[in-house]
Amino acid sequence: MELEQLERFLLTARERTGLGQGQRPPPERPGAVEIVFREGGLTYRDSYFGQSRLIGQEVVRRAGLVVWAMNYLVVTQTPLVAGEELAPFLQRAQLARYRERRLLGPYHFEERSLRYEDHTTGELGLFQGETVVCHNQQPVFRMPYSGGWVR
Numbered sequence: 001m002e003l004e005q006l007e008r009f010l011l012t013a014r015e016r017t018g019l020g021q022g023q024r025p026p027p028e029r030p031g032a033v034e035i036v037f038r039e040g041g042l043t044y045r046d047s048y049f050g051q052s053r054l055i056g057q058e059v060v061r062r063a064g065l066v067v068w069a070m071n072y073l074v075v076t077q078t079p080l081v082a083g084e085e086l087a088p089f090l091q092r093a094q095l096a097r098y099r100e101r102r103l104l105g106p107y108h109f110e111e112r113s114l115r116y117e118d119h120t121t122g123e124l125g126l127f128q129g130e131t132v133v134c135h136n137q138q139p140v141f142r143m144p145y146s147g148g149w150v151r
Contacts, residue, residue, distance in 0.1 A: 013037040013044035070147025
């Protein structure tokens with residue numbers, strides 16, 4: 001599988017499954033929330049535990065074998081930010097990002113007093129980064145992540 005094919009697939013999968021949308025089959029891991037997207041012989045599975053503080057993993061399989069994965073930890077300071085829920089803002093920021101065909105950072109998105117920032121080092125085959133959302137310049141959401149090819 002080529003890096004460009006993986007990137008196109010991940011962008012489509014994330015657009016269609018962002019923030020809990022999409023098909024939710026029975027989880028492979030008891031207690032997890034899992035969202036699945038399939039297209040062209042590839043399967044994307046986002047699996048996580050928790051709500052306001054959660055840990056998760058995205059996995060891409062080809063012919064049943066894991067070829068790529070990313071782990072992440074989400075920590076939120078508050079479920080509400082200035083009368084606006086954080087989840088809808090995150091969804092708008094991420095959808096705008098994916099529509100611009102931007103999978104890894106740097107990226108930023110702003111609405112009123114909220115700012116979404118993402119910074120990444122490396123490339124899709126081996127990377128690490130962090131997404132931060134600030135309200136009035138104070139962090140209210142952090143998500144460090146890392147991932148790459150699995151062989």
